[in-house]
Every structure is written in structure tokens, then in C-alpha cells.
Amino acid sequence: MEQATDQRERADRFRSLFGDESTFRAWYDAALPRIFGYLFERCGAVRTVAEELTQETFIEAVRVRDRFDGRSDEMTWLVAIARHKLADHYRRLAREERRHLRLIAGRGDETTEDPWRSVEAQHEVLEALARLPAMQRAVLILHYMDDLPVAEIGRELGKSEGAIESLMSRGREGFRQFLQTSEVDDG
Numbered sequence: 266m267e268q269a270t271d272q273r274e275r276a277d278r279f280r281s282l283f284g285d286e287s288t289f290r291a292w293y294d295a296a297l298p299r300i301f302g303y304l305f306e307r308c309g310a311v312r313t314v315a316e317e318l319t320q321e322t323f324i325e326a327v328r329v330r331d332r333f334d335g336r337s338d339e340m341t342w343l344v345a346i347a348r349h350k351l352a353d354h355y356r357r358l359a360r361e362e363r364r365h366l367r368l369i370a371g372r373g374d375e376t377t378e379d380p381w382r383s384v385e386a387q388h389e390v391l392e393a394l395a396r397l398p399a400m401q402r403a404v405l406i407l408h409y410m411d412d413l414p415v416a417e418i419g420r421e422l423g424k425s426e427g428a429i430e431s432l433m434s435r436g437r438e439g440f441r442q443f444l445q446t447s448e449v450d451d452g
Contacts, residue, residue: 276335283330293323299340300347307351307406309395318354322347348411351403352421358399393443401436404429 282292300322305315325346333342394402403422407413413421419429 272335274335275339276333279333279335279339280330283327296340296343297323300343303344304347304351307410308354309402310391311395314354318347318350321350325350348407348421352407355399355403356422359403361399389444393440396443397436397439400424401432401439404432405436405440408433 282289297319301315301319304318304322305312308314308318322343326343329346333339337345394405397405400422404418407418407421408415415426415429415433418424419426422429424432
């Protein structure tokens with residue numbers, strides 16, 4: 266009973282943000298860098314894409330604010346919206362790529378070093394990710410950066426677990442090839 270009351274109070278507090286412009290502005294100013302940072306890292310560090318997805322995230326949050334039920338923290342809820350916008354972005358890219366011929370092979374493998382977190386390799390990782398087809402890139406990002414299991418990635422992207430496994434396998438192979446090519450070019 267106490268938990269339900271806490272959830273209701275959290276939901277009411279969140280909805281009240283939208284009733285006062287200065288309160289909303291303070292919340293928005295605090296949330297904006299977190300959402301932008303989350304998206305920027307996951308869209309290949311392409312500022313314009315991150316800005317667009319950030320804007321779409323906040324528009325959607327305002328549009329569906331009455332659906333916030335207080336079960337989670339408002340930032341967690343906002344990040345979930347951002348994740349959906351990111352998945353939509355990659356689905357759009359994949360459709361565009363299919364229209365412009367075939368998908369390009371991707372990248373991503375677990376090695377002894379963790380290229381996803383290594384500061385030295387960040388530029389090469391982002392370049393290699395950018396060269397991947399949209400769906401391979403999305404699967405690798407959602408799995409390795411967001412730690413989502415295959416089943417959840419499948420639900421997010423509207424694909425079967427088998428399709429996600431296949432995309433992940435091809436993505437890792439292509440990612441590995443792109444990194445090796447980058448190392449040879451730099452070497």
C-alpha cells in the first residue's frame with residue numbers, strides 16, 4: 266500500500282512540473298544534458314542526430330506525460346523514451362539502407378580489451394560503428410552499451426531473437442574487420 270502511495274505521489278509530482286513554466290524549465294535544464302549524453306554516445310557521436318533524438322524524446326515525454334505512473338524514477342522513464350527514439354532512428358536508417366541497395370557489413374566482438382569503454386579506442390570504435398548497417402549498429406549498441414538481453418532487443422526492434430542473434434553475429438564480424446582495417450591504416 267505504501268509503495269502504491271509513493272508511486273502515485275511521484276507521478277503527481279512529475280505531472281505538476283508541466284503546470285509551471287519555471288519549474289518545467291528547471292527540470293528540462295537538468296534532464297537535457299543526461300538525455301543528450303545518453304543519445305550522443307549511442308548514435309556514433311553525430312551531434313545533429315543526438316540533438317534531433319533528444320528533441321524527439323522531450324516532445325514525446327510531454328505528449329505522454331500522463332502515462333508516467335511513478336513506478337520508476339522520471340529520469341529512468343525519460344531514458345526509456347530516448348531508447349525507443351534511438352531504436353526508431355535505427356529502424357529508419359535500416360529501411361533507407363535497404364532502399365539504397367544492400368546493407369554493409371558491421372563490427373563488434375568481445376576481446377580481452379573492452380573497446381566500448383576504452384578512451385584510447387573510442388574514436389576508432391565510433392568510426393567502425395558508423396560504418397555498420399543501421400540494424401547491426403543498433404543491436405550492438407543496445408547489447409553492449411545498454412546491456413540489454415537479446416530478447417529485449419528483439420522486442421525493441423520488432424525482430425525475433427534469431428534475427429537479433431544473426432544481426433549481432435554479422436555486426437561483431439564486421440566490427441572486428443573495420444577495427445583491423447583501422448589499425449592497419451594507422452599502423
